[in-house]
Amino acid sequence: MDVFSGFHGHVLAAVQQLKHDGIVPKDANVDGITLESPKDSSHGDLATNAAMVLAKPAKLPPRALAERIVPLLASDPFIEKVEIAGPGFINMTLKQSFWPSVCRMVLEQGDSFGRSAIGKGEAVNVEYVSANPTGPMHVGHCRGAVFGDALANLLAFAGYDVTREYYVNDAGAQVDVLARSAFLRYREALGEDIGEIPEGLYPGDYLKPVGEKLASNHGRDLLDMPEAEWLPPVRNLALTAMLGMIEDDLAQLDIRHDVFFSERSMTDGKDEVGDTIADLTSKGLVYEGRLPPPKGKVDEDWEDRIQLLFRASEFGDDQDRPLVKADGTYTYFAADIAYHYDKFRRGFRSMIDVWGADHSGHIKRMQSALKALTDGQADLDVKICQLVRLFRAGEPVKMSKRAGTFVTLRDVVDEVGAGPVRFMMLYRKNDAPLDFDFAKVTEQSRDNPVFYVQYAHARASSVQRNVTEAFPNLALEGEQLALADLDRLTDEGDLALIRRIAQFPRIVEAAAEAHEPHRIAFYLYDLAGDFHGLWNRGKDLPQLRFIHQTDRELTRARVALVVATQRVLALGLGILGVHALQELH
Template identity: 70%
Template sequence: MDVFAPFHDAVLNAVAKLQDNGIVPADAKLGAITMEPPREAGHGDLATNAAMVLAKPAKAKPRDLAEKLLPLIEAHEDVESVEIAGPGFLNLTLKQSFWPRVVRAVLKEGEAFGASDTGAGQMVNVEYVSANPTGPMHVGHCRGAVFGDALANLLSFTGHDVTCEYYVNDAGAQIDVLGRSAYLRYREALGEDIGEIPEGLYPGDYLKPLGAALAAKYGDKLLKADESDWLPTVKLEAVDAMLALIKDDLAQLGISHDVFFSERSMLEGENLVMETIADLTEKGVVYEGRLPPPKGQVDEEWEDREQLLFRSTEFGDDLDRALLKSDGSPTYFASDVAYHREKFRRGFNTMIDVWGADHSGHVKRMKAALKALLGEEVDLDIKLCQLVRLFRSGTPVKMSKRAGTFVTLRDVVDEVGSGPVRFMMLFRKNDAPLDFDFAKVTEQSRDNPVFYVQYAHARACSVLRNVREVFPALDPGGDALGQAAIDLLNDEAELTLIRRMADYPRIVQQAASAHEPHRIAFYLHDLASDFHSLWNRGKDSPQLRFIHQNDPDLTNSRVALVSAVKRILSSGLGILGVTPVEELH
């Protein structure tokens, strides 16, 4: 339920009357008209840009149009007054009798408050993590994993049919390296002294259990075979083992995927990659040509030769792209294009890819390829997640010995817990660098956002527990709270808190539309701040305390408010994939 929707409707109704009178053209586009809280406190409860949006089509000054809209909007039964601000904004002040409805709506809908069916069941494919299956998850994967999972939750909350997908890069040179690295550990498990790990192979200790498993399953059989015979077998075993490791790592963060799609599967049988190249060829966007050498860098794989190229520059890219390597096998780019084509064939017109920032150079080429293949039929949004830098009390964290070259996701989760990791990974926009300090994330202070929000939830739970001792008959979780005399809540701090709760559905919808789950984390921090402020005012002003032994009606109304806050905090944390806590120790 969007509690502000009726006021948006009131504005549209007012505009319709101006259209009937010929003041605003009948064909004026109204989609850009918004209704949201004003940017500055003291400028009313809501603001609309209707006069600004309609001024040009109406060939009128925004303020003149605002003056015509003002009395029509002010006639709404829940509007106290309307004022014109700046170049033509209309600021609405709502009657105090409106705000109790917000609390009752939250109590009635519970954690479903803010949910919607705006997605209308639209199928959305969210692909995230998709790390090469060559080792455990590292902290760099962690941010994209949490972002993608929270975004999927957010889209589901707003009525989309979401499929969470992991693209398994189980073909190519890195899998050959994995197979050879696993074979080395297999020989080690059979008692051979393998010495230093050769350069170019994966050195991490995480491959030792795989080597032992291979030894237990095959004995010394693979030692007697040629590489051409043992490598395919070891690669399959290694990929399966690494995927099991990855799934277990992700489970530590509460993350699971609906689909694990194999790159290798596209190269077998009908060969979907070559089929995709044939589609591009048929559309006339493929040619034989030469690519210039990379600018400003050395690329050992670059060859000055005739090769099959996609006309990527015709669709917004900076450079045409190779589709086949010199040995005739498809490039990574060609496989990626085929994969997205396959997602479309599975019914996904809307696709969201979550990539690391190091893949930013691939964005234009992927969008160019899909535009060439599918035109406007597909909507691809690629979200880039910037790097995570780990610190401990301001000092950079050293790499993990077990992983060989990086800090593992499991290392981080084991130390601070899944909830703090997930919240902090989302408490900054995905395309901004993120500093993660173990000391800061675990300290119990206002400076730690996850603690601050969880403390608000725990405080609310404490009130609901304590009220039972004073009023045993009161059910703080029941429907009876919805009948409380919520109009008794008239202190400005209480009304500020209610206004913040009323904004939750709008924040959810905006976050879903923009594919930005960090907005939920920011909102929860603001809601927690308002709740803590009210709590602190109660310490200085006894009349604002939540429980009054001699005033059950006032107690009921404030407990209703607290219960509503708790439900929204729980709802928002649920979208982020964070379990709310009821007590902090």
């Protein structure tokens, strides 16, 4: 049960009664009616805009219509008070006796609490990371990887059928550069002094094992071949090695994809890209023309020649976009169109791409092409992850020992752990820059959100261990604790914590619909704050302590609240992909 959904149904029932009574037209649209928590808790527990939405079709002032709705809502046995506020909002205060039922519900439902069916099993493709397979993951990839994985978790929790996908850019010039870089390391493995790595090749030591593998497999045979002959086998082995390294890097963050889709597969023995361009041409969206020179900046897509262009400007892009390069190969854009069209043919009508900040200019053209190809049947939401700046105690961190030019994902995880990395990458909206300070994320204080939330979960475990010592036979299973006399939870701190717990299903649905997993991280911090606050109040008010040596039933009720809080903390951390800790060291 979602508290908001339940009372939203009550609001709609009241509206239905007004329709029956002829006060509101029977065909009045109720889709815009919402039920939210008031920003100011003194205004009540729930607020609806029903009178505001229906005032115009009812031909009544909003407050006048609200006066008709109020008595219908007040008939609910769990509603203490209904008031009209401002121009016509309706605020509801729930009876104190209602809130223990929320705590009981969490204990009874366990890991099912907060799960939603809003996804209705819809197939959603979430494509994230998709870095060029030319080296280890760097910290910028880390943010996109964590965001995409948490979003996939969130959507699955909300009832969607999620496929996690990685698009392997294995058909561009960068993989030939990778092969030449690996060949240099192959010569090094055979004993040659290769000197400084030439500019334009990848300098990292991570390619040394690839060179050694090539030497082991081929001996000196490759040295006698022209590049055209050794390039394919070297490229294949290097790609396999790099993808293996990428998967290992991502596994350090508990990230695993369902599908690795090869760009090369679309032109290897077939021509899906050409077929896609043909489909766009048949819709009148491709033509031969010349692009005007860019104004004020260099555009890598611009060439002063007649070329094949997609009418991107018809869909809001600032200019039309080329599909074929001067050498006859396809542009990245053409391949990306074909790739997303392939997703559509695989049955995905809903697609989410997680891109880096440097790709934001490609969003409109990609969405427009997919819209054109699918006649509007497919939806593409592109989430941009902004840059991550690394610091150590306020000082910038720039170099990696392993990669030589950047800080790798593994560098960060090895130093602070997967949990802190994941949580902190999500404790800021994806499209805002993020400063990650190694010292801050290991600091044990309220200023460190991941510690603050984990500490709440560990503290709840500590309470349960102490209760077991005081009352060895007290059952701490959820269903048993649900039988406790929860009506004894009457302190305002108790009720505030339960109110926060009650918001979890609503937060999950809102975050899933907006594709914003950071909302879960923010919520967990607030929930942890309420729990820590209640704990601290118990220092001064003995009746609020969780363990009462002379009152087993009060202890049972208070521990029930602790366990319910811990359940929700664990569920939220699970969505973020963070392991909940039983104790901190």
